[in-house]
Amino acid sequence: MKNTKLVSIVIPCYNDKDYIQESVNSALNQSYENIEVIIVDDGSNEATKKVLATINNHKKVKLITQENKGLSAARNTGIVNANGEYIAALDADDIFENTFIEKASSILNQQSMVGVVGCFSNYFVEKGKVIHKTCPEGGNIENFLFCNNTMASSLFRKQCWLDANGFDENMKKGYEDWEFWISVTKQSWQVHIIKEFLFNYRKKETSMLQTTNLLYEEENYQYVLNKHKDLYIKDFDKTIAFLQKRTLRYKTNEIKRLESIDYRIGNIILRPLRLLKKVILR
Structure with a gap:
């Protein structure tokens, strides 16, 4: 099947001057050519803005600037401005392998019940050394109730985002991607996992996101369980x-x-x- 459907790769960026270029390059170097890259500058510092100004010169890149509103809001802003039928939300310090979009979009083209396509992931540190690997299972709502079973940067149909009412902008302390997949699979969409390591997650030694997740873990769980209490009561x-x-x-x-x-x-x-x-x- 020809690469006919436009894929929008949305990259929220907040003070990621050291990594944003590498992430954008991984998006632009995809074997799947019909893409657009939308960078959302979520209130970054001046050093990051200087780097973003040079990246914005590429014909496939669009830069949107907003005051700091958090990851979910930045993703939503990018998707609102996306023209693609398929969306991937790539964090500004992570990296796609160059065949991910091609392989993932092919599955969406062929399987109408599949709304999301993820893959196996490498966790790497600053020097590029892989320290951990994850092999999520995907599936349906039952597979996502108690854990996140795909990567945050999975490829999904824009219709899934509409059905889920977007990323929850009240979630500013982590776990927003897990809650989003719950909202998506709640609408009967299936999640398919490519059993290849096509995504690289940068694990920083002093990651603010990791610290936030640990500090607010119980609060996040309480929020998710309350928001989707109908599901959790059903599986009491x-x-x-x-x-x-x-x-x-x-x-x-x-x-x-x-x-x-x-x-x-x-x-x-x-x-x-x-x-x-x-x-x-x-």
Whole structure:
């Protein structure tokens, strides 16, 4: 099948001057030629804006600038301005392999019930060394209720975004991609996974996103479960089992922490200081 459908690759960017060029290059170097690249500058600093100004010279690249509104809002802005029937939301520090769009769009062309196509992913550090691999399963709503089963940068039909009412702009503390896939599969769309490593996720040593996800993990879970409570009530037994498993995990981790050598040594070191504090407070 010929490459007839336009694919819009939306790249939100917030202070990613060191990585944005590499991500844009991975979008422009796709074997699938009928693409447009939409960069949404989400209130970046001046150093990033200078880099974006040079990238904007490419005929397939469109730059949109807005005040900082968060990842979901930036993705929505890009998609609103996208002309493509198929959309991929690529983060500004991640990288597609050059055949991903071609292979993913072919599946969307051939399978009308499939709304989203993902793939296996490499997690790499700054020097390019792969430190972890993920092999999501895709599937339907049941596969997404308790975990994210595709990558954030999967290719999806613009109709899926319309059906899901876009990315939830209230979610500014992580997990917005998982919630989006729940909203999409809730509308009976299927998620197909290409069993090839065609996506590269940059794992920064000091990633603000990772820190945010950890700090607000429980808040995010509560928000998602409340937003889609009809689904979780319907699968009540599985929901209870899921929550019990999470609670057990936290208890296990806390026991490990209390029994760790570092914790015990820390207690020994701090004991004289605690005694001194008690004497002073008297």
